[in-house]
Amino acid sequence: MRKVDTERWCAAGALILMACWFPFHAAGQATRDEGGRYYADNGEPTYHIAQDGQVDWFTFSGYRRYHAQCHMCHGPDGEGSTFAPPLLAPMKTMDYATFRHIVIHGLRTVGPAQQRVMRAMGEDRNVMCHLPDIYVYLKARADGVLGRLRPNNHQPKSEAAALDDAACLGSQ
Ligand code: HEC
Numbered sequence: 001m002r003k004v005d006t007e008r009w010c011a012a013g014a015l016i017l018m019a020c021w022f023p024f025h026a027a028g029q030a031t032r033d034e035g036g037r038y039y040a041d042n043g044e045p046t047y048h049i050a051q052d053g054q055v056d057w058f059t060f061s062g063y064r065r066y067h068a069q070c071h072m073c074h075g076p077d078g079e080g081s082t083f084a085p086p087l088l089a090p091m092k093t094m095d096y097a098t099f100r101h102i103v104i105h106g107l108r109t110v111g112p113a114q115q116r117v118m119r120a121m122g123e124d125r126n127v128m129c130h131l132p133d134i135y136v137y138l139k140a141r142a143d144g145v146l147g148r149l150r151p152n153n154h155q156p157k158s159e160a161a162a163l164d165d166a167a168c169l170g171s172q
Pocket of ligand 1: 066069070071072073074083084085087090099102103107108109116117118119121127134
């Protein structure tokens with residue numbers, strides 16, 4: 001009898017723990033902050049959106065870079081166009097390594113019915129210097145936590161981020 005009670009309490013306790021834990025660890029939500037860059041438990045780069053809606057600097061940077069480098073094909077906000085498929089559905093599950101590989105090497109599907117070609121951008125520093133930023137922006141869009149508009153409420157750019165940019169872009 002006592003044992004059954006204990007099991008019941010444990011089951012209830014586990015449910016309460018899960019209920020509390022899940023909302024804060026929803027897909028992609030950050031758990032580690034390294035100098036303004038956020039990472040999920042599994043080490044993947046991710047976004048951070050504060051209670052008041054303020055996004056981290058890199059998610060904002062990703063918004064800008066996406067609209068400079070990718071949106072002419074993938075459409076505003078990753079929703080797709082006649083040139084290229086939407087990115088929101090695939091980005092729900094795509095890890096950073098796969099994403100990086102596609103952008104560096106490009107992707108093509110050439111068949112009798114259709115030709116879809118994305119050029120390799122591994123040599124383009126305007127893309128590569130900001131690739132994690134574009135990734136976390138698209139993740140936030142794919143997870144449905146960031147709207148279509150420019151996220152003007154964002155953290156300021158840190159000195160470290162400015163130095164990183166200068167070092168990466170300056171070595172062209
Ligand atoms: C010149 C047009 C063009 C530009 C610019 C472009 N892409 Fe693409 N992209 C495509 C096409 C076309 C495909 C589909 C290729 C295929 O199906 O084989 C694609 C596919 C992808 C995929 C794979 C989607 C999936 O369903 O698995 C990713 C990720 C991606 N692009 C990211 C980006 C990012 C990030 C940028 C900007 C840095 C970018 N693309 C810029 C045309 C473009």
